[in-house]
Amino acid sequence: MFGLPGHARAVAGGDLAASMLHQHNSHREAAARIAWCINNKAIGVVTGEVGADKTVALRGAVASLDPARFTVIYQPNPEVGMRGLYDRIVTSLGGTPKYQSAALAAQASAALAAEVDERGRTPAVVIDESHLLDHHELDAIRMLTNYDMDSTTPFAVLLIGQPTLRKRMKHGVLAALDQRISISYQMPTMDKDETASYIKHHLTIAGRSDPLFSDDAVDLIHLTSRGLPRSVNNIALQSLIAAFADEKSIVDESSTRLAITETHATE
Template identity: 60%
Template structure:
């Protein structure tokens, strides 16, 4: 069946389940709400948090929902989607996002990034929120750089919040002895599990409602078996 026939059959003007939904249109279930709440607490407390889950569990969706609720006059979000840039690339991104010119010398990038984060909070009144996606791919040097950034005023507190988002292997990595110092600084941990049958059915009917006010999907969906009927 072609996409056009599929859209016509179900009455869709566009295909559902896309990735470009506005945060207000995102489906919310129990695990999603808990992840959003923990991220919000992490931001409020200027803490270091870790959100893990399997591919497709909704980690990034939860982060989007949490950051969309932030007051942009009081927060600045720095999103790092690709850890493969290395330590220098990661710090370069943070410094640049805060409007400064990154140092040419790698050895001075960590203190420059730390100072930039502190200045954003102290001088501009905005709390930086550093989000590192695919964090299970961070190497040990990058993990250590994250720890060094959280050193502030003899560990009395950090001027920013940071959230590491990754697959379950991130939890295992953080248990390694070499990363013990970073692991001890983590204040929030949450594993986002997959949706159960009822939540999956709610997700399908919710997302199908956005392209059109569904014509047949409500009657074609069985909450018990999640089966879609061929005809109404």
């Protein structure tokens, strides 16, 4: 019989170091594009469905960067508005934010330029949940990137969000921003083999090398989760609990079906 707590935490992912994250194709492609965008001081957009592991891909990309050469400014909550973003930029770069919004915007822009000119580091402004930004805020981000008569940008900007962000970028009022985007990547979901590899990877981290999920259970997890990593995590975890409660030594299809039924009943 397996020990539930350790294996459950492993399948759920926990707070794994970037080097321990599962490297499925979508993750690798997104991380490579994010790293390219930051290295080239470009504007990029990375989108994916809820639970597609967009932030996990970001962690992988950031972990590959030399901290002596790059400064990542991460804004997890765009609902604080542009003032909140300017405030985070200034404080992240060691400044004290000014009170007036117009002065704060200019201060944030100057701080980003100074990070390059005075410290020799490339800043990367990363805004998660960017689909929550309105048109005015998206255009304000474009204005923030205006530098040297609009010919160059001394820092990178990454907008990470759900697929609706890509659709909104095509609106006429945002054409100027859309034209400046160098990278636009929609993260696909995992295929069946990647789902199986994903589950096996996390179990291996927990020290379990022998099969713990039957093939039928893995197939059902993939079908129900649609290959979305977060959903795979949730269903696999509940399947482990169901198998543990029934004193089974392996997670079979019936345990997974029970887990799916209970999970959907609480949604």
